[in-house]
Amino acid sequence: MAYLSSTEPIVVDDWLRNIGRELATAGCNDAEKVKFAAHQLDGPAAAWWENYTTTYPLESVTWTQFQQAFRTAHVLAGAMSLKKKEFRSLRQGGRTVSQYVDEFSKLARFAPEDVATNATKQEKFLEGLNDELGVQLTVVTFANYQELVDKATILEGKH
Structure with missing residues (x-):
């Protein structure tokens, strides 16, 4: 290695x-x-x-x-800053929920303060979801981030 x-x-x-x-x-x-x-x-x-x-x-x-x-x-400090901006502007777009989760997890390490708590992590994840899924999921409270991801994946499968 x-x-x-x-x-x-x-x-x-x-x-x-x-x-x-x-x-x-x-x-x-x-x-x-x-x-x-x-x-x-x-x-x-x-x-x-x-x-x-x-x-x-x-x-x-x-x-x-x-x-x-x-x-x-x-x-380079600039590269770290760019990755942080990339995370903060991350949207699901044409990705599946699974692909969005992968990219979210990969980039979240560059903005740890944005996902420091379960609540802020859920909020950031919901913010980037496509409107169709995001609207349906914002009216529900989830015990943790993984529960939110699981529900988003299930909803996506039903569409």
Whole structure:
């Protein structure tokens, strides 16, 4: 699972998430996570790490620091801002509910403050649904986001 470089913020974030999950499953501590992840870097990313460790000794870098520094170095702030705007303007359009859910989930990580609670997540999801489904679902209260998604999928199937 080597990482070279990418200009796409989702690729960077996906790599960090995937490697983080694997390392957590393996029961690694912070130091082991940092060492393993650093070993997976190649090309421009490896050069970044070499430069980073001249300023911050490897032994002092926590997993959280590694993740933050990695994102800062490999994802332009403008790209993150564009992804946040993309999420905030996301609409179902010609997508199925399932496709809309996938895109919603993929982009929500760039605007965590917009989906910080169950209520705000439901509100944002409803806002982007096509009017036909959105109108029918706004009159109902759902216990959680997943219940809303399930009902939207069922309604879509009946249309």
